[in-house]
Amino acid sequence: MKRKPFLAGNWKMNLDRKGALELARSLRDALSASVLAERDVAVFPPFVYLDEVVRALAGSGIGVGAQNLCDEKHGAFTGEVSAEMLVDIGATCVLVGHSERRHLYGEGDELCNRKVQRALAAGLSTVLCVGEQLDERDSNRTDLVIGRQLTAGLKGLSAEQLGRVTIAYEPVWAIGTGRNATPEQAGAAHTHLRGVLAGLYDARLAQTVRIQYGGSVKPDNIATLMAAPDVDGALVGGASLKVDSFLGIVRFH
Numbered sequence: 001m002k003r004k005p006f007l008a009g010n011w012k013m014n015l016d017r018k019g020a021l022e023l024a025r026s027l028r029d030a031l032s033a034s035v036l037a038e039r040d041v042a043v044f045p046p047f048v049y050l051d052e053v054v055r056a057l058a059g060s061g062i063g064v065g066a067q068n069l070c071d072e073k074h075g076a077f078t079g080e081v082s083a084e085m086l087v088d089i090g091a092t093c094v095l096v097g098h099s100e101r102r103h104l105y106g107e108g109d110e111l112c113n114r115k116v117q118r119a120l121a122a123g124l125s126t127v128l129c130v131g132e133q134l135d136e137r138d139s140n141r142t143d144l145v146i147g148r149q150l151t152a153g154l155k156g157l158s159a160e161q162l163g164r165v166t167i168a169y170e171p172v173w174a175i176g177t178g179r180n181a182t183p184e185q186a187g188a189a190h191t192h193l194r195g196v197l198a199g200l201y202d203a204r205l206a207q208t209v210r211i212q213y214g215g216s217v218k219p220d221n222i223a224t225l226m227a228a229p230d231v232d233g234a235l236v237g238g239a240s241l242k243v244d245s246f247l248g249i250v251r252f253h
């Protein structure tokens with residue numbers, strides 16, 4: 001089954017207002033409808049710039065999403081942002097369970113599941129991130145860990161809802177380290193994740209879900225990573241902050 005590649009930039013807590021808008025406008029100007037017919041592209045700016053980046057990219061065909069959301073609908077949750085607020089300003093997508101949320105802010109599988117549910121209920125599409133830490137890989141627990149994160153993160157979702165979910169496999173040891181997973185490592189993890197999806201739903205549906213790889217993706221390694229089995233795109237951190245390097249990834253061949 002052919003899945004449309006999905007290349008996304010997670011800007012994390014980087015850029016200022018001017019830099020965020022410049023990057024958004026440069027991407028809009030560079031990415032023609034013919035490129036976007038072949039691959040989906042999205043950016044995930046910091047919350048405070050989201051509204052303006054949505055407007056800068058309106059009608060461009062480039063998706064804009066948030067890096068996080070609250071698991072509650074509304075109310076006394078100081079510092080949080082709801083799914084409805086994201087929809088209200090025109091965001092279409094949200095990251096859930098990024099490794100920095102899990103490991104720096106203690107987000108667990110149950111919270112991630114509530115966030116996925118909340119996002120989908122509001123009409124957002126969701127990128128659910130999973131990934132093992134180095135000691136887990138070294139003790140051969142990669143499949144166990146990412147399978148558990150995937151199963152827990154998707155708990156209670158219907159097949160229709162799964163249709164609005166992308167999975168991002170981001171091995172923690174490869175994030176921001178310059179040490180990307182090899183295509184063999186990425187392919188093995190992705191194929192395992194697709195097998196888990198087939199077990200949770202069915203093989204046909206599992207074939208339709210896109211699984212992005214994330215962790216030190218660069219213009220010079222994207223093509224070999226994309227050639228690995230079951231790798232359908234990339235979630236890019238550092239290399240998404242400069243227009244040339246992100247375009248080099250989006251235009252891989």
Ligand code: 13P
Binds near residue numbers: 178237
């Ligand atoms: P880097 O591309 O900087 O390794 O970050 C990956 C990532 O965490 C994307 O969400």
